[in-house]
Amino acid sequence: MDALYREAILDHYKYPRHKGHLDSPDITHFDHNPFCGDEITLELKIEDGVVTQAAFDGRGCAISQASASMMTEEIIGKSLEELKGWSKEDILELLGIEIGPVRLKCALLPLKALKAGVWGIEDADA
Amino acid sequence: MDALYREAILDHYKYPRHKGHLDSPDITHFDHNPFCGDEITLELKIEDGVVTQAAFDGRGCAISQASASMMTEEIIGKSLEELKGWSKEDILELLGIEIGPVRLKCALLPLKALKAGVWGIEDADA
Amino acid sequence: MRSIEAIRADFPILQREINGAPLVYLDNAATSQKPLAVLRAMDDYYRLHNANVHRGVHTLSEEATALYEGARGRIARFINAPSSKQIIFTRNATEAVNLVAYSWGMATLKPGDEVLITQMEHHANVVPWQLITQRTGATLRYVPLDAQGTLRLDLLDTLLTERTKLFAFVAMSNVLGAINPTAELVARAHSVGALALVDGAQSVPHLPVDVQQLNCDFLVFSGHKMCGPTGSGVLYGRRDLLEAMPPFMGGGDMIREVRLEGSRWNTLPWKFEAGTPAIAEIIGLGAAVDYLADLGMDWVAQREHELVRAATERLSRVEGLRILGPGIEQRGGVVAFTLGEIHPHDIAAILDADGVAIRAGHHCAQPIHDFYGIPASARASFAFYNTFEEIDRLVLALDKVHAVLGM
């Protein structure tokens, strides 16, 4: 099968972690990619500058959904300062796949929402 | 030498016939080709629907000048009706050369002036 | 008729392997592949004749001009235009629509006027009209779709009124595959005094098109979708309209005289062709229409109809697959579909792993997808060089999508 759909990605796509909503999140951010219709809403609870809970909701392709699921797992327990330093490489490492320019947009949509939420900036470049 | 500049053409170019102006012409028509700057003023005297005198003035390339000179020679004595029936083939026959699309415009400028003058129509297609 | 194998041999790219499997190219509505005859026409031009056209007195320039203008004549004949003066070269269909919007639209439209388009338009036939109606204060209206993905023609009487100045619509949708009753729609536009612009980007490459029979005022299409090169497109227009329209872009070739105080325009078609044209590309497009004319557009349409009939039959048996658009009688060689909840990107990516190239997304037709309430669809689109075996490969690969992503 295509290297894109490795086992871990399919697992996160079929059984997404942290999918849903938080009660009164501290940060909520919605982003979408109109070219393919991927949508994500990311919610975070923050205590002392550290992410204590994370959830996402949305729809989209396996890559964007797996990326969101993996990312929410990973960011819990991380400080906002650390997350501000995250780059596209961090997400690609999580996904563990090589990715072309079109699908890259899918893979990075959750990061884009995270960054924008954390920085409080709409439409920031990931 | 280039087939364009055969002897007869050079002769008409160097020694143009009927170059100049008529006293009180019946028909005067100016036309020009802005792409190369060829200009011609054609003057005709008409009696009983027949060209009795013709003259041209202008400037331009050898082809346009030779064409004007040859044409004025040829049209004297011809009826306006007959000239209305002239086409581009008649001029090309006079010139006796094969001619590409760009120079064709030069060759046909005198005919264009003749036609417009005779038909009284500005900018008529030759 | 030559065999399909022989025809396929004309297209070098069809020999390619993708991820170890022979390429199955089913993205023809996005752009077609090019036969050798087209590649050779352009290569020969550059190796033997390349020069700037018009007004060059030297041999190369005369040759280049004859090739370029010769292509115009052959393209005119291909759509049965009365004169090659009515064939204006653009980069693509999109530029052709913009040319009409900027030149005719800006000079004509006023507040109160209406432009009518449809909900099945490609963005190329939407956005220019949004821009120009905003600028001029005119109103943009849409013919909506019915449940079958065809036009609500029952609403035309209400939508087409004496306020309508232009009805711009697609002859064949690049998503729904729907073939619209073009001549009838043109007549309806004319009956209220509106002009009719036909977006032929999908019809000219795939169906016989005769502008005199359609009686349309404008027709736009793209060379790259009809075996021609990228960078080539066409606007056909009614002669009196084109004569009356102000120029669009200014520059060399489109003028007759330039003085510091002002300029006079050149005659048709050059009035609308500013600057050095896409010479090699238009010569390539000339070779492409020769190629298509040799095959015969009736044969092309027939062959693609058989392909799409087989495809829709086989696809409709795939579990969870839903085809957008009308039934086979009204459909050209395009099948857009959804597959359960699986995102089209995932479908296309998994198909690609087996060498099957389809497109996923909104195909530059978001209003259609809004109508269906979906963000995107997968689309297989056919050309005459496709085969029935390739349809088998498509269906097999779709089974794999289920296997990989099915819950």
Next chain:
Amino acid sequence: MRSIEAIRADFPILQREINGAPLVYLDNAATSQKPLAVLRAMDDYYRLHNANVHRGVHTLSEEATALYEGARGRIARFINAPSSKQIIFTRNATEAVNLVAYSWGMATLKPGDEVLITQMEHHANVVPWQLITQRTGATLRYVPLDAQGTLRLDLLDTLLTERTKLFAFVAMSNVLGAINPTAELVARAHSVGALALVDGAQSVPHLPVDVQQLNCDFLVFSGHKMCGPTGSGVLYGRRDLLEAMPPFMGGGDMIREVRLEGSRWNTLPWKFEAGTPAIAEIIGLGAAVDYLADLGMDWVAQREHELVRAATERLSRVEGLRILGPGIEQRGGVVAFTLGEIHPHDIAAILDADGVAIRAGHHCAQPIHDFYGIPASARASFAFYNTFEEIDRLVLALDKVHAVLGM
């Protein structure tokens, strides 16, 4: 450095014979010839990778996109643009000027505003400003020429005022050969708060050009004049300006979202690239800038300078021959001339009989010819692949013009 013979072997057309004599191609200012590397890049694209770019998920589309966007990066580096987002692809330099005129000009210019151009502009940098100033009620002004055929810079103080919104001028004239002090003119424009648009159609192919050093706001040029294919052109723009400008043409690729109620634009550079771009041509242009960068633009400029120095020396000894434009220090590889009263068409035709290709006419620069009071001129223009022997052939053929047409 490779030998000139080796370089000439890269250009297949230079093997051609015209009327029995080897081609001497001296019409490079109209369009350049193309090296094999450019032809191969395009042919390979069509044979191996052809697909529509952007948003295609299948392999061919990803390859095509990578090639297309890769070319953008290389072209950006060629002119030292800060970012490839500032490189917008057009058909030619003419379209690039029109893009600025329609997008920036229509949104910005008001009655009382002024656009300043010069009397040595190509029509491409005249007519769009005539059209747009007429539409907006702004005023168009000209920097006149002095007797040497250079700009009357002494008048700049009067002509450039706080009313001037844009100063658009040619870096190197395609008739006079004059190389203008571009960076200085840009600075002068900026000193009154005006933007500076540089027409680089003749400079980018022949001189090293660095947009950051010039500090210009816009730069336009054409691919076909710099070893690239027809159908390719470039607009470079300052990023903040491009961001703020409204789109020019509407359609696919330039939008982010299209709803029936309106649309949102895509980001740079795609906001200005509506519809399927000239994919193969831009890939070809990428190969062309690689080719030029390999030669080195310093070497190109040096070589062409030597050629034009030799040409002007030898030509000035031809009886009755008068060269238009400035002396050799200020001249690029262009020599326009008149020969007594002999019409330039006749000169070019007689030269063509000996295989020497020059251009005759106004070269899309009528205001220059009006200045000299002549309707047309003959023009020899050089590229690095020309030779000193070819200059001999030019001069010999001019002697023949005298023999044939002399009185």
